[in-house]
Amino acid sequence: MHELPVIESILKVALTHGQKNDVQKITAIYLQVGELSDLEDEWMQRYFDYLSKDSIAEGAQLKIDRVPVMMQCEDCTISFQVDIKKIDEIVCPECNGKSNKLISGRGYFIKNMEVI
Amino acid sequence: MDEVRLIEVKEDILADNKKVAEGLRQKLAKDKAFLVNLMASPGAGKTSLILKTIEVLRADLNIGVIEADIDSKVDSEKVAAQGIYAIQLRTGGFCHVDATMVAQCIDAMDVKAFDLILLENVGNLVCPAEVDAGATLNAMILSVPEGDDKPLKYPLMFSIVDVLVVNKIDFLELSDFDVDVLRKRVLTLNPGIKIFEVSSQTGQGIEAWANWLKEKVYASIK
Numbered sequence: 001m002h003e004l005p006v007i008e009s010i011l012k013v014a015l016t017h018g019q020k021n022d023v024q025k026i027t028a029i030y031l032q033v034g035e036l037s038d039l040e041d042e043w044m045q046r047y048f049d050y051l052s053k054d055s056i057a058e059g060a061q062l063k064i065d066r067v068p069v070m071m072q073c074e075d076c077t078i079s080f081q082v083d084i085k086k087i088d089e090i091v092c093p094e095c096n097g098k099s100n101k102l103i104s105g106r107g108y109f110i111k112n113m114e115v116i
Numbered sequence: 117m118d119e120v121r122l123i124e125v126k127e128d129i130l131a132d133n134k135k136v137a138e139g140l141r142q143k144l145a146k147d148k149a150f151l152v153n154l155m156a157s158p159g160a161g162k163t164s165l166i167l168k169t170i171e172v173l174r175a176d177l178n179i180g181v182i183e184a185d186i187d188s189k190v191d192s193e194k195v196a197a198q199g200i201y202a203i204q205l206r207t208g209g210f211c212h213v214d215a216t217m218v219a220q221c222i223d224a225m226d227v228k229a230f231d232l233i234l235l236e237n238v239g240n241l242v243c244p245a246e247v248d249a250g251a252t253l254n255a256m257i258l259s260v261p262e263g264d265d266k267p268l269k270y271p272l273m274f275s276i277v278d279v280l281v282v283n284k285i286d287f288l289e290l291s292d293f294d295v296d297v298l299r300k301r302v303l304t305l306n307p308g309i310k311i312f313e314v315s316s317q318t319g320q321g322i323e324a325w326a327n328w329l330k331e332k333v334y335a336s337i338k
Contacts (some may be wrong), residue, residue: 002211002243009129021123029125036272038242069271074307084271087301099307102275106246110125116118 003039006108007047011057013110018056023115026057032109035069036084060113069105073097133247137215140222140250148337151218151233152329153251155273158239160259161283163191164316166234170200172326177231177333182221184213184238191236201225212243215250232333241266245273252336253329259284260293267301275305279312281325286315 010029018026033039041064052058072079073092080093084105091098128134144151156162163183170179183192184205195202203221207213218235225233235251237244256277258266261284267274274280280302282295295313302309310328314321 002246005210005212005214005243005247006129009132013125013127013129017123017125017127023123024118027120036275037246085268087268087271087304090304098304100304101307102305106272108129110127110129112122112124112126114120115123116120 003043003047004051006039007044007051010062010108010110011048011051011055014057014060014113015055017113018115021115023056025116026060026113027116028061028063028114029057030063030065030111030113032065032067032111034067034104034106034108036105037108065111067104067107067109070103071100072103074099074101079103130247133215136219137248137250140215140219141252143219143222144227144250144252145336147227149222149227149230149233150253150333150336151222151235151251152253152255153235153237153244153249154255154257155237155241155244155277156239156257156259157241157262160239160257160262161316162236162239162257163194165257165281165283165314166195166236167198168314168316168319168322169234169326169329170195170198172323173232173330174200176330178229180225180230180233182218182233182235184217184236186210186238201230207238210238211240212238212247213249214247218249218251231337232329241270241273245270245276253278253332255279255281257281257283258298260287260291263291264293264295264298264301267298267305271305274302274309277306277309279310279328282311282313284315284317285313285320286318 045062068081069084070079071082075097076095078094082090181195181202189204192202192204205221254277312325
């Protein structure tokens with residue numbers, strides 16, 4: 001059920017910007033989605049198609065970019081990309097520090113839209 | 117032929133919720149109420165831990181409970197049976213609560229009458245992690261039977277909480293759950309997290325957790 005509120009918000013933001021810019025049709029929405037999100041592209045599109053029926057966003061393609069998970073070492077403060085599936089192996093590549101803070105890889109962000 | 121053009125949006129889709137959540141946190145701070153957002157899988161022991169925590173703290177703090185469920189009143193009735201104020205939040209199919217839903221509950225309560233409000237989120241490790249409920253403190257319960265591999269499957273949840281309560285610690289002997297492995301995995305995702313090992317059944321560790329929470333409440337509302 002998680003898809004529903006997320007896609008509803010995406011649609012709401014897209015429609016607001018569509019109206020503000022006087023568009024007839026939204027053909028594509030470019031999204032940045034954190035790698036930590038559990039939502040699959042295919043399902044997001046399916047929910048979007050369902051919710052956007054009869055709106056100016058009907059038929060729009062979701063173009064999804066995944067934002068990699070980045071951590072920052074608390075000791076030497078460098079940032080590095082991690083494979084979150086391999087938690088047991090995560091160490092700072094610079095100083096081998098094990099205290100690392102998650103700094104990106106969350107959330108949903110709409111970059112821009114293709115409109116007519 | 118109409119031309120396709122590109123318009124900039126640059127919007128975080130959870131921004132509206134974040135705004136409401138920040139507003140709620142400010143209101144709670146002003147009214148000197150401390151809200152704990154308790155998240156866990158179904159069956160991890162959220163309601164039991166709430167009841168045990170209340171037992172320890174009710175002499176010192178005025179406590180209220182918000183029970184969020186998709187569509188039942190079972191948990192709020194259990195809490196109310198203990199003579200504790202409980203409000204039921206029915207999410208109507210939603211898998212998590214958002215800040216607006218919580219704010220509505222807070223508005224419906226006489227919030228100034230409470231020091232500590234325990235919010236039992238919907239049982240689920242996915243969505244509640246993504247949606248800021250507006251709480252003062254985010255807490256998670258993981259029960260031993262669920263396994264020490266959960267940080268691998270739900271990293272986001274483990275990364276956003278301030279405190280992790282490992283419940284059903286009395287089941288350790290019966291399982292291959294390795295507390296050290298769990299700690300290492302959790303601390304990798306969230307170095308600042310506080311971890312407690314408890315059993316709502318035997319009472320082990322409950323006082324340590326409850327007293328830690330009490331100190332947090334005092335520090336925030338005094």
